[in-house]
Amino acid sequence: MTLAAGTRLGPYEIVSSVGAGGMGEVYRARDTRLGRHVAIKVLPASFAAEPDRLKRFEEEARAASSLSDPHIVTVFDVGQSGDIHFFASELVDGTSLREMLHQGPLPIPTVLELAAQIASGLAAAHEKGIVHRDLKPENVLVTRSGTVKIADFGLAKQSTPGDTIQSQMTTSPLSLTEAGMVLGTVAYMSPEQAKGSPVDYRSDQFSLGLVLYEMLSGRRALQRDSVAETLSSILRDEPEPLDPGLRVPEHLKWILERCLAKEARRRYASTRDLAMDLETSRQRGSEAAPASRSWADAAGPKSRAPRLPQLAAVAVLALAAGAALALWFRRPAVRDVPRLYSLTYSGHDSSPAVSPDGKTIAFASDRDGRSRIWLKQLSTAGEAPLTEGPDNSPRFSPDGSTILFARSEGERSTLYRMAVVGGEPRRLVDNANEGDWSPDGKRLVFVRWIPDNGGTFVGLADSDGTQQRDLARIQALPLIHPRWSPDSRTVGLIETANGGAMRSIFLVSAENGKVAKLSPARNHGWLTSLAWTDSDTVVYGEADSAVAAVTGSSAHVVLQNIRTQKWETLLWTPSSGQILDLVSPGRIVFDVNSVRENLREVPLSPRAGDSQRRWLTRGSSGDRQPTYSPDGQWVLFSSNRSGNLDLWEVSSKTGIPRRLTDDTADDWDPAFSPDGKHVLWSSNRSGQFEIWMANADGSDARKITSDGQDAENPSMTPDGAWIVYGSFNHEHPGIWKIHPDGTGLASVIKGISPYPELSPDGRYVTCRTNDDPSHVTLRVFRFSDGAPTAFHAALEIRRGFSATSVGRPRWMPDGKSIVFVGQNDEGVYGLYVQEFDPERDTGRTRRPLGEFDSELSTESFGISPDGARIVLAGWEQLSSLVMAEQVPNVSPANRRVP
Numbered sequence: 001m002t003l004a005a006g007t008r009l010g011p012y013e014i015v016s017s018v019g020a021g022g023m024g025e026v027y028r029a030r031d032t033r034l035g036r037h038v039a040i041k042v043l044p045a046s047f048a049a050e051p052d053r054l055k056r057f058e059e060e061a062r063a064a065s066s067l068s069d070p071h072i073v074t075v076f077d078v079g080q081s082g083d084i085h086f087f088a089s090e091l092v093d094g095t096s097l098r099e100m101l102h103q104g105p106l107p108i109p110t111v112l113e114l115a116a117q118i119a120s121g122l123a124a125a126h127e128k129g130i131v132h133r134d135l136k137p138e139n140v141l142v143t144r145s146g147t148v149k150i151a152d153f154g155l156a157k158q159s160t161p162g163d164t165i166q167s168q169m170t171t172s173p174l175s176l177t178e179a180g181m182v183l184g185t186v187a188y189m190s191p192e193q194a195k196g197s198p199v200d201y202r203s204d205q206f207s208l209g210l211v212l213y214e215m216l217s218g219r220r221a222l223q224r225d226s227v228a229e230t231l232s233s234i235l236r237d238e239p240e241p242l243d244p245g246l247r248v249p250e251h252l253k254w255i256l257e258r259c260l261a262k263e264a265r266r267r268y269a270s271t272r273d274l275a276m277d278l279e280t281s282r283q284r285g286s287e288a289a290p291a292s293r294s295w296a297d298a299a300g301p302k303s304r305a306p307r308l309p310q311l312a313a314v315a316v317l318a319l320a321a322g323a324a325l326a327l328w329f330r331r332p333a334v335r336d337v338p339r340l341y342s343l344t345y346s347g348h349d350s351s352p353a354v355s356p357d358g359k360t361i362a363f364a365s366d367r368d369g370r371s372r373i374w375l376k377q378l379s380t381a382g383e384a385p386l387t388e389g390p391d392n393s394p395r396f397s398p399d400g401s402t403i404l405f406a407r408s409e410g411e412r413s414t415l416y417r418m419a420v421v422g423g424e425p426r427r428l429v430d431n432a433n434e435g436d437w438s439p440d441g442k443r444l445v446f447v448r449w450i451p452d453n454g455g456t457f458v459g460l461a462d463s464d465g466t467q468q469r470d471l472a473r474i475q476a477l478p479l480i481h482p483r484w485s486p487d488s489r490t491v492g493l494i495e496t497a498n499g500g501a502m503r504s505i506f507l508v509s510a511e512n513g514k515v516a517k518l519s520p521a522r523n524h525g526w527l528t529s530l531a532w533t534d535s536d537t538v539v540y541g542e543a544d545s546a547v548a549a550v551t552g553s554s555a556h557v558v559l560q561n562i563r564t565q566k567w568e569t570l571l572w573t574p575s576s577g578q579i580l581d582l583v584s585p586g587r588i589v590f591d592v593n594s595v596r597e598n599l600r601e602v603p604l605s606p607r608a609g610d611s612q613r614r615w616l617t618r619g620s621s622g623d624r625q626p627t628y629s630p631d632g633q634w635v636l637f638s639s640n641r642s643g644n645l646d647l648w649e650v651s652s653k654t655g656i657p658r659r660l661t662d663d664t665a666d667d668w669d670p671a672f673s674p675d676g677k678h679v680l681w682s683s684n685r686s687g688q689f690e691i692w693m694a695n696a697d698g699s700d701a702r703k704i705t706s707d708g709q710d711a712e713n714p715s716m717t718p719d720g721a722w723i724v725y726g727s728f729n730h731e732h733p734g735i736w737k738i739h740p741d742g743t744g745l746a747s748v749i750k751g752i753s754p755y756p757e758l759s760p761d762g763r764y765v766t767c768r769t770n771d772d773p774s775h776v777t778l779r780v781f782r783f784s785d786g787a788p789t790a791f792h793a794a795l796e797i798r799r800g801f802s803a804t805s806v807g808r809p810r811w812m813p814d815g816k817s818i819v820f821v822g823q824n825d826e827g828v829y830g831l832y833v834q835e836f837d838p839e840r841d842t843g844r845t846r847r848p849l850g851e852f853d854s855e856l857s858t859e860s861f862g863i864s865p866d867g868a869r870i871v872l873a874g875w876e877q878l879s880s881l882v883m884a885e886q887v888p889n890v891s892p893a894n895r896r897v898p
Contacts (some may be wrong), residue, residue, distance in 0.1 A: 069119030209259025235612030428465030755808035807860025
């Protein structure tokens with residue numbers, strides 16, 4: 001049955017037919033709620049009448065809806081209208097890889113670009129136990145901007161690690177099959193599928209190898225004249241060698257051969273490793289450019305070269321042969337692809353530092369319940385604690401005999417030194433967050449955050465902590481991770497900021513304190529510490545998301561010249577971290593964080609039982625910043641489950657989630673208007689983070705502020721007259737208010753004051769002040785004039801979070817107390833509540849609110865309008881040390897003083 005334009009399926013209005021998918025018709029439709037176009041896939045009536053076919057359709061929907069990756073078509077909704085079963089997914093504006101291949105082989109840069117993205121999407125699915133089983137050019141869509149989207153997980157089946165998926169034989173050529181037949185298009189099957197054997201994620205790797213071969217050669221690798229012959233070829237034959245004239249790089253041939261290995265065990269142990277190899281190959285480029293076409297005309301018609309006279313042709317061929325011979329002798333050597341492997345496995349390790357001889361790693365770990373400095377010998381893999389803690393940020397002295405580290409002491413940190421053979425630590429610099437040795441070991445550089453958001457003090461001291469003196473003061477900017485250049489002339493530091501603000505590299509002259517700023521390579525997101533390869537070149541990691549600190553993100557390791565600002569990507573990593581150091585030529589160590597966060601609703605009544613606790617969301621996504629609607633029926637939250645950060649809401653009654661925003665930018669910091677008719681949030685869809693507002697269903701989104709750099713955490717006064725938010729713009733940091741129509745901008749509190757939250761009556765605003773990487777201070781100010789009240793709550797932040805990633809506080813509905821995230825004596829994060837009185841310090845009334853779960857730290861939360869329930873965003877984070885080897889152009893600097 002074909003659906004006519006105008007047909008309604010629930011909230012979706014059919015616009016036109018797109019074509020047929022693996023198990024049904026596909027239509028272009030309009031979502032009447034959000035005013036966006038979607039793709040609707042409809043199961044044929046004959047299928048719906050058969051339980052087995054209907055079950056497969058439902059499995060497809062469930063499998064696809066659990067995936068959230070930029071390279072997988074996003075599933076929005078699953079529904080039924082009368083006898084019609086359907087699901088709504090992302091509508092991809094572009095073409096299929098099959099249509100691109102109609103013109104013949106693709107240029108090698110294009111092949112690498114597309115293949116790396118396909119592998120990345122498959123890796124995301126495989127990491128959730130989902131195998132596609134029908135990867136082919138028809139199911140690879142390419143947007144107009146060149147982004148790959150893998151479609152039609154119609155044969156996908158979810159499994160747990162170690163499970164396999166049973167396939168059976170088919171007699172149907174080049175088509176999707178039914179129960180009792182081999183699943184998948186025959187020409188792109190793996191040997192396991194062809195034999196009807198159990199398959200796992202490595203089956204998709206083989207199919208990707210066949211697609212990769214076809215992109216390079218323009219022909220199918222193993223297809224024969226009949227189904228039986230094709231299956232036999234898949235089992236026994238090797239593809240014909242690629243035409244030498246294609247000049248395929250050796251490293252790409254090696255990847256292809258590994259994917260097309262007949263035995264699954266000879267393929268990649270992880271599809272993420274395959275994606276990384278392809279990405280690295282893409283970044284380095286091919287050994288020689290393709291002969292005919294570029295990315296721009298990859299889908300266009302071929303052009304025919306004019307004939308040359310015979311003599312001229314001979315001359316041209318002779319010149320070409322000579323040039324080819326010269327290139328052969330001067331061709332670049334094929335580089336090894338960087339490889340990654342884990343150094344530690346406790347899930348509680350971070351902040352690596354390398355000894356000058358490259359044999360020992362010092363790092364911070366709270367694996368035994370207390371953050372201490374540990375030492376790891378690379379030759380023996382032995383590990384042992386060095387200090388008593390709570391300590392962090394180790395740095396080796398130039399002679400390797402001593403380690404400098406920061407110890408948390410109440411609300412401040414102090415720099416200590418200790419011999420690597422043990423002994424008593426020696427106190428060096430009070431009230432210092434981090435430090436580093438000069439290359440000759442005679443001086444220290446340290447950073448101290450100035451109270452009341454005064455910025456950062458960069459100081460120098462002798463190696464014993466004496467003779468402390470000013471080097472530079474950077475106003476209103478918190479800087480961390482000081483690293484001294486090998487010529488002793490420059491100190492490099494990283495700017496840390498709250499929320500989604502971009503970070504920059506600051507370069508301070510060690511001779512006169514002059515400050516310069518280095519723009520990061522991609523300007524995408526959070527930066528790691530830097531490491532110097534020489535006095536003009538640094539290496540650092542840059543997350544691929546502006547909000548990586550709290551949602552997790554992949555990252556790129558970059559080499560950049562500080563004079564010319566030219567840069568190159570060295571490698572890609574699946575997770576981002578905070579600290580990076582150089583081990584030896586071609587070897588880098590860094591920490592990586594993996595984050596999962598879900599929403600759990602719990603009652604606040606002490607008499608409530610476990611049956612009243614429930615998960616609102618559960619999976620591998622980052623669901624956080626929950627807030628209840630004024631009627632308590634919905635919980636609004638930010639989530640990366642769609643592949644980028646969007647706003648979602650979940651029914652507090654049914655637990656059914658729905659997506660409110662679908663922009664490719666990051667949307668977070670959600671809040672409801674007091675009447676529940678609008679939602680507010682912060683988004684960088686205009687280039688910088690600004691405050692946005694939309695109807696409660698996400699429609700009619702509009703930008704409210706023009707901060708110019710970083711506006712976050714909006715809320716609205718009870719009368720709806722003002723939107724209050726925090727600005728991290730270096731030129732005017734503080735808390736601001738603005739009318740919903742974008743007029744009347746006015747300052748409320750000057751200085752960096754993150755996470756503002758209005759009291760229920762709109763008379764007060766609570767926020768953080770005295771920001772420090774390891775401490776948080778909550779204060780309350782009058783909204784009318786910004787005058788401070790007597791409220792004060794000092795919180796220590798240790799491992800697992802930083803001051804930039806603990807969610808905003810909340811007022812109890814009666815306005816008589818404030819709830820906030822804190823850490824108990826066992827280091828577990830949970831909620832505290834403290835009474836509010838504008839005239840007195842209520843610190844003694846502080847008490848835990850509910851239980852502290854050692855397995856699930858609380859990062860952000862929302863309180864129901866009646867104060868009876870609370871939604872917790874439970875944070876699960878693992879941090880480990882990783883070694884990268886075979887990295888080009890990287891070697892530790894020789895720390896010689898001129």
